[in-house]
Amino acid sequence: MNPLIRRGIRERLRAKNLVAAGIFSLILTATFYLAAFFDGMQVVVPAKESPTGVAELAFNPVNGAREAFTPLLFLQGFFLMFLGTGRIASVTAEEKESGLLDYQRMTPMTPLAKIFGYLFGLPAREYWMFLVTLPFLLHCVVAGKLPLWNILHLYAVFFCSVLLYHLTAHVIGLVVPRPRAASWVARLAVLGLYIFLPALGQAGISFLSFLTILPTYFGKVLPHLFAEGTQMGRFESQVVQFWQEVPFFSISLSPTTFTFVMQGLILLALFLTGYRKWRLDSLPAFSKPMGLGLFATLQFLLLGSLWPFFSDGQASGLLGSVVQLDPAQVGLPNQLKSDAHPALAMVVVQSTFFLLSIGAILILINICCPNPHRRLKGIQRIQKLGLPAIPWLADEAPGLGFATLLALLAILPYALLHLLAVSSESIVSISSSPSSIIVPASFLLFCALSLRAAREQWFNLGFWGFVGLLWLTPMLACLVLAVNDFLGNSQLMLHLSSLSPLTFIPQLMVYHSPNLVDPANPLVDLSASVRTGMVACIIGFVFLTFKLWKSSIK
Amino acid sequence: MIEVRELTIHYGEFAAVDQLSFSVRPGSIFGLIGPNGAGKTSAIKAIATLLEPTYGEIIVQEVSALHQAEKARGFLGYMPDFPPVYEDLKVWEFCDLFAQAYGLSGEQKKAKVLQSLHATGLQDHMHTLCRTLSRGMHQRALLAKTLVHQPAVLLLDEPAANLDPKSRIDLRNILKSLAHQGKTILLSSHVLSEIEDTCDTLGFMREGKMVLSGTLDEISQERQKKNFLKIRLAKPFPLLEKIILSIPALSLFEDTGENGTEARACMDGGEMEASEVLARLVEAGVPVSGFAIEKTRVEDLFLELESQPARKGDQP
Numbered sequence: 001m002n003p004l005i006r007r008g009i010r011e012r013l014r015a016k017n018l019v020a021a022g023i024f025s026l027i028l029t030a031t032f033y034l035a036a037f038f039d040g041m042q043v044v045v046p047a048k049e050s051p052t053g054v055a056e057l058a059f060n061p062v063n064g065a066r067e068a069f070t071p072l073l074f075l076q077g078f079f080l081m082f083l084g085t086g087r088i089a090s091v092t093a094e095e096k097e098s099g100l101l102d103y104q105r106m107t108p109m110t111p112l113a114k115i116f117g118y119l120f121g122l123p124a125r126e127y128w129m130f131l132v133t134l135p136f137l138l139h140c141v142v143a144g145k146l147p148l149w150n151i152l153h154l155y156a157v158f159f160c161s162v163l164l165y166h167l168t169a170h171v172i173g174l175v176v177p178r179p180r181a182a183s184w185v186a187r188l189a190v191l192g193l194y195i196f197l198p199a200l201g202q203a204g205i206s207f208l209s210f211l212t213i214l215p216t217y218f219g220k221v222l223p224h225l226f227a228e229g230t231q232m233g234r235f236e237s238q239v240v241q242f243w244q245e246v247p248f249f250s251i252s253l254s255p256t257t258f259t260f261v262m263q264g265l266i267l268l269a270l271f272l273t274g275y276r277k278w279r280l281d282s283l284p285a286f287s288k289p290m291g292l293g294l295f296a297t298l299q300f301l302l303l304g305s306l307w308p309f310f311s312d313g314q315a316s317g318l319l320g321s322v323v324q325l326d327p328a329q330v331g332l333p334n335q336l337k338s339d340a341h342p343a344l345a346m347v348v349v350q351s352t353f354f355l356l357s358i359g360a361i362l363i364l365i366n367i368c369c370p371n372p373h374r375r376l377k378g379i380q381r382i383q384k385l386g387l388p389a390i391p392w393l394a395d396e397a398p399g400l401g402f403a404t405l406l407a408l409l410a411i412l413p414y415a416l417l418h419l420l421a422v423s424s425e426s427i428v429s430i431s432s433s434p435s436s437i438i439v440p441a442s443f444l445l446f447c448a449l450s451l452r453a454a455r456e457q458w459f460n461l462g463f464w465g466f467v468g469l470l471w472l473t474p475m476l477a478c479l480v481l482a483v484n485d486f487l488g489n490s491q492l493m494l495h496l497s498s499l500s501p502l503t504f505i506p507q508l509m510v511y512h513s514p515n516l517v518d519p520a521n522p523l524v525d526l527s528a529s530v531r532t533g534m535v536a537c538i539i540g541f542v543f544l545t546f547k548l549w550k551s552s553i554k
Numbered sequence: 555m556i557e558v559r560e561l562t563i564h565y566g567e568f569a570a571v572d573q574l575s576f577s578v579r580p581g582s583i584f585g586l587i588g589p590n591g592a593g594k595t596s597a598i599k600a601i602a603t604l605l606e607p608t609y610g611e612i613i614v615q616e617v618s619a620l621h622q623a624e625k626a627r628g629f630l631g632y633m634p635d636f637p638p639v640y641e642d643l644k645v646w647e648f649c650d651l652f653a654q655a656y657g658l659s660g661e662q663k664k665a666k667v668l669q670s671l672h673a674t675g676l677q678d679h680m681h682t683l684c685r686t687l688s689r690g691m692h693q694r695a696l697l698a699k700t701l702v703h704q705p706a707v708l709l710l711d712e713p714a715a716n717l718d719p720k721s722r723i724d725l726r727n728i729l730k731s732l733a734h735q736g737k738t739i740l741l742s743s744h745v746l747s748e749i750e751d752t753c754d755t756l757g758f759m760r761e762g763k764m765v766l767s768g769t770l771d772e773i774s775q776e777r778q779k780k781n782f783l784k785i786r787l788a789k790p791f792p793l794l795e796k797i798i799l800s801i802p803a804l805s806l807f808e809d810t811g812e813n814g815t816e817a818r819a820c821m822d823g824g825e826m827e828a829s830e831v832l833a834r835l836v837e838a839g840v841p842v843s844g845f846a847i848e849k850t851r852v853e854d855l856f857l858e859l860e861s862q863p864a865r866k867g868d869q870p
């Protein structure tokens with residue numbers, strides 16, 4: 001047995017822990033499960049259907065078990081996903097701070113074995129609490145006559161998700177310096193990565209929906225959880241339908257397969273990060289080639305997910321519903337054309353694509369481009385070794401090529417999707433002007449290069465301060481102006497918001513959308529604010545690059 | 555063996571370790587001494603493969619610790635400064651964890667665990683939870699864990715910190731016995747008497763550089779044209795200080811004993827000069843009952859180095 005798993009069992013499952021945690025889990029599960037079971041079991045038989053002619057209460061254990069399944073699953077998720085995740089993040093960070101991790105780092109076990117040891121050893125008690133819930137699950141499946149194959153699908157994805165959450169927590173524990181922060185950062189990251197991001201699935205980025213167990217739960221299990229003899233409601237039917245198959249390029253994938261693919265890719269990225277951090281703590285989480293590979297994969301998934309929408313306007317989720325709406329049912333503002341909702345959907349999808357790409361570029365530049373210390377270390381090293389330059393993919397190498405490649409990797413699928421939509425007969429809400437590709441692409445490139453220049457000349461406080469100031473402050477100022485006088489300040493608000501990439505990108509997309517704004521009824525001059533945004537972006541790029549160049553000379 | 559060549563570690567522009575070179579041969583105990591911030595811990599961490607140096611080379615048992623870190627780690631046993639333990643494990647479980655992590659199994663593992671517990675005197679506490687150990691026992695548990703896979707090279711950062719005198723003597727004996735078995739031991743300490751008693755070779759670090767290294771005698775010879783003379787008198791002699799200071803080779807007088815029967819003097823030169831001094835004292839009628847060249851103390855060297863001004867332009 002892996003010594004770290006054995007250590008976890010010895011530390012957290014001594015007899016007294018075993019009994020206490022077992023009783024706690026048993027009481028909690030029994031309470032939730034039995035309450036839901038007895039509640040779901042009761043069926044009122046109307047007087048006219050009753051053999052006695054009086055309304056009666058009947059008991060159906062099948063319905064009870066089906067009712068109890070979801071609370072049971074929730075409780076199992078609480079044990080493994082919530083408690084286990086927090087435990088792994090905080091202990092990893094504590095051991096890193098105290099130096100215990102260094103003892104392990106020095107042992108000849110492979111980094112993979114160490115990662116597995118931490119993933120399965122630290123939450124040993126949480127796994128035990130989960131085990132205690134299994135008899136209830138068995139009862140639920142048998143009494144509720146649930147299809148075993150679908151349940152196995154769900155639990156395979158459940159464990160894959162648990163592994164994913166735990167690995168996220170472990171990697172965060174390895175990366176975040178303060179133990180108390182690590183536990184909460186891990187929980188927040190899990191919420192963000194696996195709850196918030198999947199919501200973007202409704203905006204056409206379907207692959208993001210498959211980071212959780214929800215697709216398998218809704219697609220495979222929910223249809224079997226209704227009480228005997230009852231039909232699914234409209235909402236339930238829509239939900240089940242949404243998770244049945246995943247459009248990807250021109251094919252469809254089952255939700256379980258797609259979930260495994262998505263989670264597998266994230267697991268791979270996290271394993272690679274964990275591997276590097278276990279080898280040497282001071283290494284950045286990703287090397288430059290890893291960063292590029294990860295970003296290329298993200299862009300491929302974005303391309304595949306958005307392909308059906310850009311080729312023939314097909315979309316699932318809320319986006320699909322919006323596209324199919326009757327114009328008469330949509331109450332759009334006067335400034336927009338009456339049939340603008342497909343164009344609006346296109347703007348939402350394009351903005352989401354760009355914002356996701358720019359978010360990923362920000363994170364990757366922060367990780368892979370060297371801070372001033374690392375840059376200096378590279379310079380000192382080549383001076384000593386008499387090398388002409390730092391190899392461009394080394395961690396210490398300047399990130400100019402890296403940032404440019406990231407921007408190009410994002411521009412390429414955007415251009416491809418754009419051209420696909422232009423050539424499609426069913427899409428009318430897209431501009432065929434070359435500037436609708438060139439302007440957003442240039443913005444993305446300058447933005448990436450500015451971020452790289454900022455990263456390489458400032459430490460964390462300076463870099464994140466710069467990003468926060470530039471990306472968030474204009475939005476906050478707009479908020480104040482909007483409260484003061486929305487209509488009177490609207491042009492000023494547009495100019496201000498064009499300074500932040502988060503608000504400038506939707507502006508750019510609206511500006512280039514041919515069928516959205518009603519030219520007869522303009523409220524604001526978008527072309528002026530787009531010019532402001534572009535000029536600000538270029539000035540920022542020139543200023544930061546010059547400043548970095550000056551510091552390099554010094 | 556350990557061989558360190560031009561090891562340089564930068565934190566930004568500050569060089570914590572600057573072109574450090576030294577070697578430790580098998581069977582030797584090398585003591586690194588230096589004030590706080592001298593770069594001892596950074597150097598030891600780099601040798602332990604836990605810190606990436608800016609440049610330089612570290613060879614452990616003929617394996618590069620920089621380019622083949624995983625392989626080099628198999629030869630290393632590392633005990634850090636302020637060492638933590640797994641508090642919820644028992645002492646034997648703590649050692650067992652690392653025995654298994656280093657690839658030992660079955661009876662061999664059991665034997666090595668018991669052996670390391672015996673070597674550190676922890677056999678009676680093997681079933682105690684680590685959280686309940688005293689500081690000294692805690693330190694022993696760490697040493698037991700470090701020894702469990704019988705590493706060829708031991709890196710001990712302040713191993714005597716927190717130990718009571720008895721434990722220090724035990725630690726010294728353990729380390730000497732390990733050196734006799736052919737282990738290469740590198741340790742750093744602030745307890746200078748401990749270093750003096752335990753180590754056969756010393757390295758003085760200051761501001762990231764090795765300013766002196768070698769055996770204590772070698773260092774003394776290289777370092778000093780001066781020696782201390784220890785003079786014992788049969789009876790008090792009031793004119794002793796005046797006579798001593800009148801001899802050109804002597805420059806300092808210290809009355810070190812009670813009743814004025816013991817004194818210490820600083821002398822330029824070696825044994826020849828000492829014999830001349832003795833002749834002059836006897837000639838002057840001083841009742842000399844004992845006369846010896848005092849062995850140089852690490853503390854004297856340390857204080858002498860400490861009193862020298864810092865390098866120009868260096869950061870604190």
